Amino acid sequence: xxxxxxxxxxxxxxxxxxxxxxxENGLNGQKNYTGxxxxxxxxxxxxxxxxxxxxxxxxxxxxxxAGLLQPPYQQPKSVxxxxxxxxxxxxxxxxxYLLVFxxxxxxKALSSNDALLKNITVQEIAxxxxxxxxxxxxxxxxxxxxxxxxxxSFMVLNTAFAQNGIFINVPDGLVIDRPIHILNIxxxxxxxxxxxxxxIIVAGANSKVTVIETYQQLTDSQQTYFTNTxxxxxxxxxxxxxxxxxxxxxxxxxxxxxxxxxxxRDSTYNSYVVDLGGKLVRNNLxxxxxxxxxxxxxYGIYVGTNKQHIDNQTFIDHAYxxxxxxxxxKGIITDNAKGVFNGxxxxxxxxxxxxxxxxxxxxxxxxxxxxxxxxxxEIFADDVKCSHGATIGQLNEDALYxxxxxxxxxxxxVSVLKQAFLTEITDLLTIDIVSKKVEQMLIDKFMQLPDxxxxxLN
Amino acid sequence: xxxxxxxxxxxxGKKILNGINLQVKAGEVHAIMGPNGSGKSTLAHVLAxxxxxEITEGSVTYMGKDLLELSVDERxxxxxxxxxxxxxxxxxxxxxxxxxxxxNAVRKHQGKTDLSAxxxxxxxxxxxxxxxxxxxxxxxxxxxxxxxxxxxxxxxxQMAVLDPNLAVLDETDSGLDIDALKIVANGxxxxxxxxxxxxxxxHYQRLLDxxxxxxxxxxxxxxxxxxxxxxxxxxxxEKGYDWIKEEISTLTTF
Numbered sequence: 044x045x046x047x048x049x050x051x052x053x054x055x056x057x058x059x060x061x062x063x064x065x066x067e068n069g070l071n072g073q074k075n076y077t078g079x080x081x082x083x084x085x086x087x088x089x090x091x092x093x094x095x096x097x098x099x100x101x102x103x104x105x106x107x108x109a110g111l112l113q114p115p116y117q118q119p120k121s122v123x124x125x126x127x128x129x130x131x132x133x134x135x136x137x138x139x140y141l142l143v144f145x146x147x148x149x150x151k152a153l154s155s156n157d158a159l160l161k162n163i164t165v166q167e168i169a170x171x172x173x174x175x176x177x178x179x180x181x182x183x184x185x186x187x188x189x190x191x192x193x194x195x196s197f198m199v200l201n202t203a204f205a206q207n208g209i210f211i212n213v214p215d216g217l218v219i220d221r222p223i224h225i226l227n228i229x230x231x232x233x234x235x236x237x238x239x240x241x242x243i244i245v246a247g248a249n250s251k252v253t254v255i256e257t258y259q260q261l262t263d264s265q266q267t268y269f270t271n272t273x274x275x276x277x278x279x280x281x282x283x284x285x286x287x288x289x290x291x292x293x294x295x296x297x298x299x300x301x302x303x304x305x306x307x308r309d310s311t312y313n314s315y316v317v318d319l320g321g322k323l324v325r326n327n328l329x330x331x332x333x334x335x336x337x338x339x340x341x342y343g344i345y346v347g348t349n350k351q352h353i354d355n356q357t358f359i360d361h362a363y364x365x366x367x368x369x370x371x372x373k374g375i376i377t378d379n380a381k382g383v384f385n386g387x388x389x390x391x392x393x394x395x396x397x398x399x400x401x402x403x404x405x406x407x408x409x410x411x412x413x414x415x416x417x418x419x420x421e422i423f424a425d426d427v428k429c430s431h432g433a434t435i436g437q438l439n440e441d442a443l444y445x446x447x448x449x450x451x452x453x454x455x456x457v458s459v460l461k462q463a464f465l466t467e468i469t470d471l472l473t474i475d476i477v478s479k480k481v482e483q484m485l486i487d488k489f490m491q492l493p494d495x496x497x498x499x500l501n
Numbered sequence: 502x503x504x505x506x507x508x509x510x511x512x513x514g515k516k517i518l519n520g521i522n523l524q525v526k527a528g529e530v531h532a533i534m535g536p537n538g539s540g541k542s543t544l545a546h547v548l549a550x551x552x553x554x555e556i557t558e559g560s561v562t563y564m565g566k567d568l569l570e571l572s573v574d575e576r577x578x579x580x581x582x583x584x585x586x587x588x589x590x591x592x593x594x595x596x597x598x599x600x601x602x603x604x605n606a607v608r609k610h611q612g613k614t615d616l617s618a619x620x621x622x623x624x625x626x627x628x629x630x631x632x633x634x635x636x637x638x639x640x641x642x643x644x645x646x647x648x649x650x651x652x653x654x655x656x657x658x659q660m661a662v663l664d665p666n667l668a669v670l671d672e673t674d675s676g677l678d679i680d681a682l683k684i685v686a687n688g689x690x691x692x693x694x695x696x697x698x699x700x701x702x703x704h705y706q707r708l709l710d711x712x713x714x715x716x717x718x719x720x721x722x723x724x725x726x727x728x729x730x731x732x733x734x735x736x737x738x739e740k741g742y743d744w745i746k747e748e749i750s751t752l753t754t755f
Contacts, residue, residue, distance in 0.1 A: 445589040446599070448549055449659060450577035450606040459602060463593030 052095045055112025060090050062237075063203055066118055077172040077183070085190040085203035093196050105383040105415045106354045111297040111323055114235035114267050118204065119146035122230045124261070126153060132226055132259050137476040139224035139255070146230055147238035147270070148207035158223065164212035168241065171210055178210045182243055185275050195327060197299045201239045201273040208241025208273075215247035215279070222253035222285075222474065229292065230261040231268045240272045246282035246310075253285040255477065258300075259320070260293035267322075269297040276302070278310035280334075285313045287477065291320040291484060294349070298324045308334035315472055316343040316372075317481055318353050319488055329358035332394075335365045342468050343372035344481075346461075346488055347380030347412070354383035361394040361424075370401040373468055375461050376412040386431070387419040394424045401431040406464055408437060438464075458489035502527050502698050503548075503568075503667055508559035509723075510547050517543040519723035520559065525667070528695045532709055532734060533702045535720035536742045541702045542586060544720070545671040548700075549583035550576045563667070577603075578610035580666035584656040584673045590644040596655065597639040600625050600662050607663055628661040632688045650681035657688040664692065669700045674708040686711030706738035719745055 063086045070079070095112060096103040124145050133141070142165065143153035149167055158165055164177060168186070171178025189202040213219060227240055246252045258270060270292060278284055292298050298321040304312050318324050330339045345353045353376075359368045368388065376382040384403045405414045418431035438460050446456035462469075462485055469485070472478035503525040510518040517540045525531055535541050547554050548561065550573035561568040563581065571579065591599070604624070605615045616624060626636060632654050644652050653673050660668055670689070674682055689699060689712050701712055709717070709731060717733040718725045721742070726749055727733065737745075 439589075439591075441589045442591045444551065444573065445585070445591070446602075447572070447574040448551075448577055448583055448585075449599075449603040449663065450574055450610070451602055452574050452606070453572075455602065455606065456574075459594055459599075460591070463591065466593040 052097060052109070052112060055108075056089060056094055058112075058115060059200060059203070059237075060086060062116060062118065066204070076169065077179075078169040078186075081183075081186045081190050082203050082205075084187075085199050088190060089196065089199050089203065093194070093199055095196050102356060102385065105381070106323070106325055106352065108323075111269060114269070116237040116269060117234040119148075119231055119236035119238055120234075122146065124150070124153065124228065124230060128261060129153060129226060129228060132228065132257060134224065134255075134476050134480055137224075137474065138221045140221060142209065142211075142223060142225045144225065144227045144240045146228070146236060147205065147240040147272075149209045161217060161219065162214050163217070163219070164210065166210050168208040168210050168243065169206070177212055181212070181245060181277075182210050185243055189273065195301060197271055197327075198273055198301050201241060201271050201301065204237060204239040204271075205241035205273070206239070208243070211242065211244045213244075213246050213250045213252050216249045217247065218251040219253065222255050225254065225256045227256065227258045227270070227272070228261050229259070229268055229270060229296065231266055232262065232264055233266065235267045235269070238268060238270045238272075240270070242274045243277075244275065245277045246279060246284050248279040249281045250279075251283045253287075253474070255287040255289070255474075258288075258290045258292050258298065260296065263293070265295055267295045267297070268293070269299075271299045272301065274300070274302045276304045276312070278304065278306045278312055280307045281309045282307070283311045283313075285315070285473065287315045287317070287472070288326070289317045289477075289481065289484075290324065292324075293320060294322060296321045300324075300326045300328075302326070302328045304328075304330040304339075306330060306332050306334070306337045306339065309336040311338040311340075313340045314342065315468075316341075316355065317484075318343070318345040318355075319484055321353070322351060324351070324353045326355045327358075328356065329360070330368070331360045332363055332366050335363040337363075337366045339366070339368040341368070341370040341372075342471055343374070344465050344468050344485075345372070345374035345376075345382055346485065347374070347376045347382050348378050348488070348491075349380060350378070351380040352383075353380070354385075356383075356385045356387070358387045359389070359399065361388065361390040361397045361399060364393060364395045364397070366394065367398040368400070369398075370403075371468065372403045373405070373465055374414075375406045375408065375464065376414050377408045379409075379411045381412070382407075382414040384415070384433070385417045385419060388421070388429070388431075390420070390422040390424050390427050390429060392423045395426045397424060397427040397429070399427070399429040403433045405435050406437060406461070407435050454490065458486060461489050462486060502564060504560075504562040506560045506562075508547070508561060509557040510543060511555045511557055512543070512553055516557070517723050518547065521720075521723070521725055523718065523725060525698050525700060527666075527698055529716065530693070530699045530701065530712060530714045532712075532714035532717045532731075533700060533720055534704070534706075534717060534734060534737055537704070539720045540723040541704075541720055542671055543723075545583055545669050545700075545702055548669050549573060549581065574606075577663075578607050582660050582663055582665035582668040584653075584660060584668065584670040586672045586675060588644050588652040588656055590642070590647075592642045592645050594643050595640055596643050597622075597625060599643045600639075600659065603659065604662055625662060628658055631661055631691060632658045633684050634658055649676040650678065653677055653681065653685055654688075657685050661688060661692060665697065667698050667700070668692075669702065671702050672704060673701075674703050674705065682708060683711060706734045709734045721745060721749065
């Protein structure tokens with residue numbers, strides 16, 4: 044499906060095509076690699092068949108990418124990072140299998156290789172495509188799909204520019220003893236960079252895995268950058284995956300997260316999305332249920348301040364019977380920030396006995412802040428239980444007064460009440476250290492705000 | 502400690518307090534009684550700093566400072582505590598976490614460092630024991646699902662941990678059975694010292710069987726119309742408020 048073209052978006056598209064040519068000219072002898080053939084296919088698709096969305100596109104009604112497409116993006120330069128540099132971004136006291144991406148490229152030197160001891164495959168996709176094996180068999184299917192079939196132009200863009208993405212395979216039956224922490228660091232300086240991390244994760248039958256993705260900026264550079272990330276997960280029969288995406292990018296970051304999940308029979312996918320940073324944030328999260336008996340739980344927290352724009356799009360495709368999905372997104376929008384939630388659920392004709400529940404609750408705390416919440420249930424089966432609800436509210440003034448009467452400053456009382464609003468979700472974060480860290484990040488963000496951001500309370 | 506002079510206050514244009522004069526010294530317990538609608542709760546709110554009350558005349562001096570210039574949280578940090586008649590439920594904030602925030606806010610104001618997690622827990626548990634509150638309540642959301650008596654006990658617990666200079670108890674006894682009443686009174690009596698003071702606002706005399714006041718004042722139509730010692734409370738219990746109303750109308754007739 045070709046999207047409508049506007050002069051703005053064409054301009055952005057042409058800049059990426061030009062950037063690809065520069066990149067290709069610098070490749071010398073590596074052009075014939077399998078991976079590069081796919082990249083070329085992706086950029087050709089972008090030049091011929093597909094364009095970036097405009098607000099006339101229903102799924103992008105509340106989010107404009109015109110500003111995102113403006114800067115003269117460059118591929119990120121190679122940078123040297125020491126282990127000490129990433130230390131502040133680790134979960135202190137938590138044992139993990141650490142995989143580090145710097146500017147979208149997997150950095151083997153900074154990553155731990157203990158995962159391999161458990162027969163977990165961690166391989167760079169480009170290298171894996173050079174030889175017959177599991178990586179090639181799995182990755183080539185997805186890469187070709189992203190280059191040729193997807194309607195998501197940002198996934199096509201990621202496919203064209205991704206370098207050193209990784210493929211992770213958790214073998215059948217393995218209950219992993221510690222989380223896999225995929226640490227994504229942006230380290231850009233002078234030029235606006237387009238950062239394109241790519242991950243394909245397969246959870247084997249009866250395996251149990253926790254994946255924590257974090258996205259942060261190392262420097263406090265004021266230069267714009269654009270993180271355009273793709274994560275694919277395949278949950279085989281009876282697999283259980285807990286997937287955290289904690290985004291605290293720099294204030295000049297554009298961030299588009301494309302996460303696609305495929306769930307096989309009786310598998311359980313639990314997603315925890317936390318969005319604190321970034322200038323414009325868009326999460327495209329979709330779960331395609333490919334057999335019956337699955338559970339899908341999507342939880343999200345978003346906190347928008349200043350001029351932040353945070354857009355969560357979720358899509359659950361119930362195509363088989365006896366599947367459960369449950370969504371709860373909660374967020375707080377202040378200042379001139381904007382929030383968007385669009386939860387699409389399709390229950391197809393054969394998906395009898397589906398349970399699909401969705402809730403989105405927001406606090407909108409200033410006159411110039413706004414929240415657009417749109418549940419979108421399309422139900423074609425007749426024996427299902429589905430519900431959705433959205434609320435937009437403010438802080439309880441009596442509670443605020445009560446806390447102040449005990450000595451808390453207004454700012455502190457507001458922070459405590461905001462935190463309390465999100466407790467319903469932070470309590471669900473099953474790893475205590477992660478939960479505590481997220482809570483601290485929330486408090487830090489709340490306490491940064493000037494007192495004037497709660498003008499509706501005056 | 503507290504000097505109230507000719508205090509007039511109104512809410513939404515309606516005059517509630519019509520010239521209150523009251524002086525409270527350290528070490529004293531003052532009971533303020535009066536029929537419904539006499540302005541008792543308004544006085545408590547005005548002292549605590551609730552928004553929405555307009556002070557049309559008069560002054561309130563607390564420890565040498567102009568109290569009316571301080572915001573509600575500044576007053577709390579300066580050592581004024583109001584026990585609420587209707588404590589608020591706050592889902593998502595545990596009682597222990599709430600107490601931690603309040604204790605540290607006041608300590609910070611006093612130039613003290615935050616208590617460590619262990620010290621904090623020990624301190625809170627000690628005070629919880631004093632008001633006979635089971636530790637299980639500490640991990641529950643503040644006041645959520647608490648019975649009336651439990652909420653009032655929680656108010657006294659907050660008072661105990663904050664150890665204020667001046668506590669204003671706003672009908673803390675309302676809705677309490679006799680056992681809960683004793684626990685609340687016992688909490689107050691344990692906190693009573695030479696350097697702090699209490700204003701106990703109540704509709705009934707029975708609380709004053711357990712908290713012995715040094716002074717009893719009767720509030721009527723927004724004014725203190727009679728003051729006395731604890732015997733005044735007993736007389737009110739016996740005779741009700743009508744004789745006072747009559748006294749006043751007699752006075753105004755002349």
